[in-house]
Amino acid sequence: MPETASRPTLEAVAARAGVSRATVSRVVNGGNGVRKPLAERVRRAVEELGYVPNQAARSLVTKRNDAVAVIIAEPETRIFADPYFGLQLRGISKELTAHDTQLVLLLTEGRDDYARVGRYLAGGHVDGALVFSLHLDDPLPGMIQRAGVPTVFGGRPGWSDGTHKVVYVDSDNRGGAREAVRHLVGLGRTRIGHITGALDQTSAVDRLDGYRDVMGDADPRLVVESDFTPAGGERAMRTLLDRCPDLDAVFAANDLTASGALRVLRERGLRVPEDVAVVGFDDMLPVAEQTEPPLTTVRQNIEEMGRLMARLLLRGLDRDASGETVDDLPHSVVLPTTLVRRASA
Amino acid sequence: MPETASRPTLEAVAARAGVSRATVSRVVNGGNGVRKPLAERVRRAVEELGYVPNQAARSLVTKRNDAVAVIIAEPETRIFADPYFGLQLRGISKELTAHDTQLVLLLTEGRDDYARVGRYLAGGHVDGALVFSLHLDDPLPGMIQRAGVPTVFGGRPGWSDGTHKVVYVDSDNRGGAREAVRHLVGLGRTRIGHITGALDQTSAVDRLDGYRDVMGDADPRLVVESDFTPAGGERAMRTLLDRCPDLDAVFAANDLTASGALRVLRERGLRVPEDVAVVGFDDMLPVAEQTEPPLTTVRQNIEEMGRLMARLLLRGLDRDASGETVDDLPHSVVLPTTLVRRASA
Structure with a gap:
């Protein structure tokens, strides 16, 4: 594999900014209690050195990866052949980016790969999941549930046993x-x-x-x-x-x-x-x-559906983090449709 | 957020299979030294309970996430508008799937998002990266290098300072x-x-x-x-x-x-x-x-380029793991092209 440059350390940033390691750590993890000019100096040093915080250590503090998985229950070949998926992803991408959250698209060749997707989700690499194009007997929702990550669905899921609250965004x-x-x-x-x-x-x-x-x-x-x-x-x-x-x-x-x-x-x-x-x-x-x-x-506003899915998930994650009550959970949303007249009818 | 079912534990699998926790752990992590009928019993219990191994714990043993990031240096909108990218991803997806490795596509809205991609890569969520559609002044290779993940490029990168070995797949x-x-x-x-x-x-x-x-x-x-x-x-x-x-x-x-x-x-x-x-x-x-x-x-065989990129990366990862010598590193590959005659010339 290609040789890689040595990564700048937290210590190097602290030395450059003339502050303690603890101060750098607090600034990098978005914590408060650091005076503004000091925080500014740390941020400048981070930029100059191209310091990348160790995510594992960081997520011990924030408990967040700032990343959301997107899973489309279709083989990779269909995803790129049908513009519907690109549109929904566009909405998701815009909303996640606006919240500085990384979109992690988990592609598969088909159902045989879902166990692997489940392992990745369970591995703590993402904060939540957005799932769409489910099929009625789809094993994916079960996998995701076992992986234990908060999820918002695109399209009303076909099951509904009443025992689990399911959050989804759909069109009418x-x-x-x-x-x-x-x-x-x-x-x-x-x-x-x-x-x-x-x-x-x-x-x-x-x-x-x-x-x-x-x-x-x-x-x-x-x-x-x-x-x-x-x-x-x-x-x-x-x-x-x-x-x-x-x-x-x-x-x-x-x-x-x-x-x-x-x-x-x-x-x-x-x-x-x-x-x-x-x-x-x-x-x-x-x-x-x-x-x-x-x-x-x-x-139907497909891009907007994607945007709303991402928004509901992020809102849910924020509420989970702040310990708000269950009554406050996001609700499913069904968007209206409109007839557009052209020449064919 | 939706309530999630409690995840089956390692202990539950051990109890179901009638073996020790250590035995389950060894089987789940692909380790040897477990008698075949015992291993079979564990695998059956894993399947019946829908047990998903804790990836963080697992990767402490294997040091692998069995996941590879793909980064296309274009905004999300372009990726879904140009079939070239879908073809290259198809080759990558097939090859990674054949090695039970998860394809993790990191989408962005543009260059402003590259720092976030760098953080995700540095966070230890993937074993390596496949990167294509680079531009000459692209900040992405620097980001990736600082993140310290093994990388194979699609298309010859425009820089070449001779000090770093770069592995790429290109067409002639x-x-x-x-x-x-x-x-x-x-x-x-x-x-x-x-x-x-x-x-x-x-x-x-x-x-x-x-x-x-x-x-x-x-x-x-x-x-x-x-x-x-x-x-x-x-x-x-x-x-x-x-x-x-x-x-x-x-x-x-x-x-x-x-x-x-x-x-x-x-x-x-x-x-x-x-x-x-x-x-x-x-x-x-x-x-x-x-x-x-x-x-x-x-x-040009775009799908094959994707397949080869994935293959070179996986080979490199295996060699890194086995501690083989530097001379044995994968080399860049340039694929031949052929003229296809139709009616326009």
Whole structure:
């Protein structure tokens, strides 16, 4: 391995600033009781020498690593193929950075790696965890619970045994889906299909429930199960058209799925929205603007969801540290959605 | 914060397996000297109870966290906008997973956050670091060096004072660029422009050098500086056409830049390759196949670069642990490139 320069010590900083080791330690650990000009001198010496405090020693004092793990319950390849995750991470990153807390993204190839993630979490390397894209039978929440780190979830987790308080941030998936389908009904459409998301995720189940709220007694062949991907949207659209050639509208569970559906409609020579109107979900840019035609969709503020997850976790950590009462714990948040009209419906 | 279930203890595992604490500890830490049937019983108890070993205690024995940090010297937003990074991470993720080592991606909003990254690295949370997309005046290598963690770089770092051994994995950027430009010369093109990458990165400098190796005495107006992005490619292509309307070929420093250049050529009514031939760099899929026309480009194996970085680091860590001699250290690796012919040149 490359040779490394010797690290400047606490002693070197104390000598440079002309103060005691204890004073340097207090300043570095953010402690009070050091006069301002003295603290300034220490900070200057820390900067000049490029001193990095020993984190292990530091966390003995502060009990904090100033680091938060993010775990997305998807293989690494999916995380970089779906812009949804980048958006949610953007919100998380901004909020953690504003609190000088390091974002530690723990990537995996799949479920076989979750035991390792559990070990890392249990190892005391982070103060808490943000977890999203859970699936119904996901072993991850159990792992995280055993690791004993405070956690906020993105999306309502599918379990709910009432014995554990779960904090999550979600969008109003069911309400948004209802609005999408009502919009299609308002356009005079009657044969409205639904391409679902991955039904082992609550977001997909809630959007399907929203569709059913409006279309309660619709032909069951109008619902085709899919997986939130463009390729899945193409397959589902072909199935829908084969089953119901008289289809006059489609509500797709997300924009990526809708983009696949639009390609198949074009391929089959059907005009959008004249023959088949299409509504998506997410308002993922630039995807939703660049489809042909541009996509009418349900906007959820994905970046804001990430920001709120981080904020709830940090607030919880601060309260744990200050010993406030349980009644004061952060509550789950469900963000509203809005219909964005473009050309497709 | 959500209440967490109490974690199963070492004692509970010992009781379940009917063995001593010391035996459990030895099995959990991969130590030898435990009879096979006994070890089996312990492993079963660990699994049944969902026991997670205390990593801090464990690493006192093994001196390893079984975790490697990845730091990309770009803001979080760029990492998720450019598929290059996802590809490199894919190779890293596969290799680390194959060695049951956790990939810890440390995201930042920008350079202001590097001190925090340095603190995390110095805190003993990871065994080593993989660093890529460095810029010439980047403070990151200094931070990492002070943190004292073994590091392998992706791309040749721009400094080289000869006093520190630096291990890196790179592509033959200069050779690949030469092949691209020679291909254009071979097509009979004489007014060959070059849209550079970000010239504070060695990959961009090396590709420019490769262009100059072939086009030594060309009109200097044929070279326009850019930044590896599609929007940058559009701007540079406009500049090139305004300066040199008789241009008959362009070598773009990467495929994203080339995709922007192709859009501008189409917009100006120029045919590719008839009027202007275009060659890119990377062979980034699906980008290079989906441009109009599909892109002739220089392929570098980005995923393999990631895999090799991880492999060199893990090998170095194993050798450090086994106390092998310095002569045995891993060496830097430069991977070959190949020209891939499609329709654009």
